[in-house]
Amino acid sequence: MDVYEGKAKKIIPLDDGKVIMEFKDDATAFDGDKKAQFRGKGWLNAQISAHLFRVLEENGVKTHFIGIAGDNRLIVERLKMYPLEVVVRNVVAGSLKKRLPLEEGTELPEPIVELYYKDDSLHDPMINHHHARVLGIGEVELEEMERIALRVNEILREYFKERGIILVDFKLEFGKNPRGEIVLGDEISPDTCRFWDAETKESLDKDVFRFDKGDLISAYEKLYERITGEVPARR
Ligand code: 5GP
Numbered sequence: 001m002d003v004y005e006g007k008a009k010k011i012i013p014l015d016d017g018k019v020i021m022e023f024k025d026d027a028t029a030f031d032g033d034k035k036a037q038f039r040g041k042g043w044l045n046a047q048i049s050a051h052l053f054r055v056l057e058e059n060g061v062k063t064h065f066i067g068i069a070g071d072n073r074l075i076v077e078r079l080k081m082y083p084l085e086v087v088v089r090n091v092v093a094g095s096l097k098k099r100l101p102l103e104e105g106t107e108l109p110e111p112i113v114e115l116y117y118k119d120d121s122l123h124d125p126m127i128n129h130h131h132a133r134v135l136g137i138g139e140v141e142l143e144e145m146e147r148i149a150l151r152v153n154e155i156l157r158e159y160f161k162e163r164g165i166i167l168v169d170f171k172l173e174f175g176k177n178p179r180g181e182i183v184l185g186d187e188i189s190p191d192t193c194r195f196w197d198a199e200t201k202e203s204l205d206k207d208v209f210r211f212d213k214g215d216l217i218s219a220y221e222k223l224y225e226r227i228t229g230e231v232p233a234r235r
Contacts, residue, residue: 007032008045008191013078017178018066021074021187023049029210031123036209042072044220044232045189050074051227052156052188059155061148063184064175079175079185082137085116085124086145088153089169093194094207096169105201111153113146118173144182145174152184160195163226165204168194190220197222 001013007028012020023042028035046068053065064076089096092106115132116124127135129142149172160167170193173186186192190205197204204223208216224232 009187017078019064019076019078020069021046021076023072023074023187023189027191027206027209027216029206031120034210038209038216040217040232041220044217044224045187045191046072046074047232048220048224048227049187049189053184055159056152056155056184056188061152061155061184062181064177076185077177077183079177079183081173081175081185082141082145083118083135084132084137084145084173085118086149086172086174087114087116087169088112088149088172089114090153090157091166091168091194091196093168111150113149115142116171141182145172148172148174148182148184152188156188160227161198164198165223165226166196166198166201168196170194190223195223 003013004011008024008026010022010024012022014020023046025037025039025042026035027038027041050065050068053063056063057065064079066075066077069075089112090108092100092102092104092108096112097104115127117127117131117135118124129139132142133139152172153167157167170188172184172188174182175185177183193205194207195204196202203213204219208214208219221232
């Protein structure tokens with residue numbers, strides 16, 4: 001299998017069913033229209049993802065995570081990925097503002113789960129179960145992904161709350177492992193989640209880059225410190 005290079009990660013298949021996921025310092029937003037590099041972002045995202053995968057595994061959620069394989073690299077189990085992004089939302093932000101007549105920052109009475117078809121040329125359109133079934137993804141699989149996504153939300157929402165952070169929303173990707181199980185893949189990092197400081201409501205995620213809200217590395221470092229209790233060494 002070939003090396004695959006995405007916008008923020010490189011995927012390097014090994015010959016034993018494992019894959020190296022290398023996190024780059026590149027940041028992109030708005031379909032790749034906005035681009036920049038932040039020294040240390042790859043390291044922070046790799047470490048934060050590893051930490052959160054461990055939290056989830058400890059709470060019984062199956063993920064592709066195996067271990068850390070160097071500064072910016074994780075080693076993970078190879079999955080056959082679904083071309084879907086599963087988004088869970090607790091608080092109104094981002095694209096939800098264009099869909100519902102609710103103000104940014106409004107806490108939702110229950111989490112909202114959304115499905116998007118992962119395709120840059122179509123700009124990752126939002127889809128429903130009917131669309132997904134036409135793409136060959138069965139109802140049982142969709143329900144399993146949504147069930148796991150809501151469980152991930154329960155675990156991480158509480159985990160972050162205890163650390164003074166609001167988990168506003170996040171995006172997950174799933175795949176099937178060689179044993180036929182649906183497991184959590186990709187990453188869980190400030191590139192793929194919205195985190196707000198519970199007191200100041202300051203963003204500790206990629207919105208800092210998307211909307212020029214300050215220094216991205218300082219925000220990611222603050223998040224790292226809150227969850228690991230350690231001050232990250234500057235890369
Ligand atoms: P929204 O739909 O509001 O733009 O995004 C909702 C949540 O999912 C945010 O936490 C956002 O970071 C994440 N998300 C949605 N689509 C993508 C994507 O294509 N790439 C990344 N990195 N995150 C995404």
